[in-house]
Amino acid sequence: MDAALPPIEDGAVLVAGRRVVAAGPATLVEAQVEAQVDAQVQASGGSGVRRLDHPGATLLPGLVDCHVHLAFDAGADVVATLRAVDDDTLLDRMAGRARALLDAGVTTVRDLGDRGGLAVRLRDAIAAGAVPGPRILTATAPITPPGGHCWFLGGEAAGEDGVRERVRANAAAGADVIKVMASGGHLTPGGAAMNESQFGLAELRAIVAEARRHGLPVAAHAHGTDAIADAVAAGVDTVEHCTWLGRAGVDVRPDVVTALARSGTWVCPALSRNWKGFGPRFGEELTAHLLGELARADAAGVRLAAGTDSGIPGAVFGDYVGALEVFEHVGFPLPRVLELATSAAAEAVGLGGRTGRLRPGHDADLLVVGGDPLTDLRALRDVRLVVARGRPHVPVTAPAGP
Numbered sequence: 190m191d192a193a194l195p196p197i198e199d200g201a202v203l204v205a206g207r208r209v210v211a212a213g214p215a216t217l218v219e220a221q222v223e224a225q226v227d228a229q230v231q232a233s234g235g236s237g238v239r240r241l242d243h244p245g246a247t248l249l250p251g252l253v254d255c256h257v258h259l260a261f262d263a264g265a266d267v268v269a270t271l272r273a274v275d276d277d278t279l280l281d282r283m284a285g286r287a288r289a290l291l292d293a294g295v296t297t298v299r300d301l302g303d304r305g306g307l308a309v310r311l312r313d314a315i316a317a318g319a320v321p322g323p324r325i326l327t328a329t330a331p332i333t334p335p336g337g338h339c340w341f342l343g344g345e346a347a348g349e350d351g352v353r354e355r356v357r358a359n360a361a362a363g364a365d366v367i368k369v370m371a372s373g374g375h376l377t378p379g380g381a382a383m384n385e386s387q388f389g390l391a392e393l394r395a396i397v398a399e400a401r402r403h404g405l406p407v408a409a410h411a412h413g414t415d416a417i418a419d420a421v422a423a424g425v426d427t428v429e430h431c432t433w434l435g436r437a438g439v440d441v442r443p444d445v446v447t448a449l450a451r452s453g454t455w456v457c458p459a460l461s462r463n464w465k466g467f468g469p470r471f472g473e474e475l476t477a478h479l480l481g482e483l484a485r486a487d488a489a490g491v492r493l494a495a496g497t498d499s500g501i502p503g504a505v506f507g508d509y510v511g512a513l514e515v516f517e518h519v520g521f522p523l524p525r526v527l528e529l530a531t532s533a534a535a536e537a538v539g540l541g542g543r544t545g546r547l548r549p550g551h552d553a554d555l556l557v558v559g560g561d562p563l564t565d566l567r568a569l570r571d572v573r574l575v576v577a578r579g580r581p582h583v584p585v586t587a588p589a590g591p
């Protein structure tokens with residue numbers, strides 16, 4: 190992983206079609222523009238270069254959100270709401286949420302669990318330019334045991350043969366990534382507790398092996414310490430949440446932290462802006478411990494990337510700032526926070542060579558905001574222009590406020 194490039198005071202980006210052609214100091218980019226214009230004038234008799242100036246603004250890579258659920262509405266009972274609507278209605282609502290994300294400057298999302306392959310349809314419609322939205326990577330239905338966490342999304346499977354079959358089905362349905370619910374979660378009443386494993390190491394290994402056969406990465410939802418340990422041992426690509434819940438409270442295993450760092454497994458804490466209510470909800474001491482773990486993991490060399498879990502109760506679409514503020518809260522410098530939501534997140538989802546940086550050859554995924562997010566994250570709420578794979582998009586709604 191190479192570090193993000195340093196900020197440029199008077200910078201410019203030249204885009205042709207869907208790609209970045211040049212990025213750097215404005216004077217250098219201008220020279221390239223002139224060369225291009227000369228060539229075009231000679232070739233066609235017209236220039237066709239459109240120039241957009243944004244004085245006092247910051248241009249940065251479009252944001253990448255490693256963890257969203259377009260199928261959920263962020264309301265108080267997302268499960269009941271989801272189950273009450275048919276697929277056509279749900280797809281329509283998912284398109285609206287995708288639009289809200291794009292309005293907030295998010296040009297890539299990884300959807301880690303929806304129903305009926307709807308995110309595949311939305312992904313393809315957005316890629317074709319039929320509707321505005323970010324690039325979508327979709328897990329389709331997350332793999333979970335019968336009656337397990339988020340079983341209602343349609344990904345139930347048991348045993349090594351059963352989970353292999355489910356991976357094959359998701360791959361056939363167009364999945365970009367395989368998601369496994371390695372531990373319980375709080376959305377599903379009656380399932381495993383959050384600290385309890387839902388699959389054994391053998392099943393997780395079977396999932397990873399089958400996913401590799403289809404060229405797909407694996408994301409493991411793991412709140413429990415046992416599930417985190419097994420997920421890393423099985424060789425998953427990203428651990429989601431990574432909450433370190435043991436049988437009696439927080440249980441961070443130093444050997445597993447070392448394994449995470451050594452293996453290069455990405456960790457996406459998937460904390461929405463809900464983190465601000467953790468103190469009253471879980472107690473100040475536990476909250477400080479949980480959130481402090483982010484800084485300790487970073488210091489231990491664990492690869493972190495940002496995601497918002499948008500769609501779960503309270504996790505509204507379009508408030509990436511509220512989610513990112515948790516990293517500022519525990520002491521990450523702002524340039525590093527922006528990395529977590531751009532270059533690091535792009536690498537975590539397997540798109541480091543295509544987006545997340547302002548670099549020639551990368552897709553033109555750009556965000557222009559008023560002010561300077563390197564000194565105040567809230568500048569990300571003042572979205573002036575979003576460019577997603579070369580398509581300019583002026584936001585119709587302001588990003589969600591604090």
Ligand SMILES: [Zn+2]
Pocket residue numbers: 256257258301459498
């Ligand atoms: Zn989630």
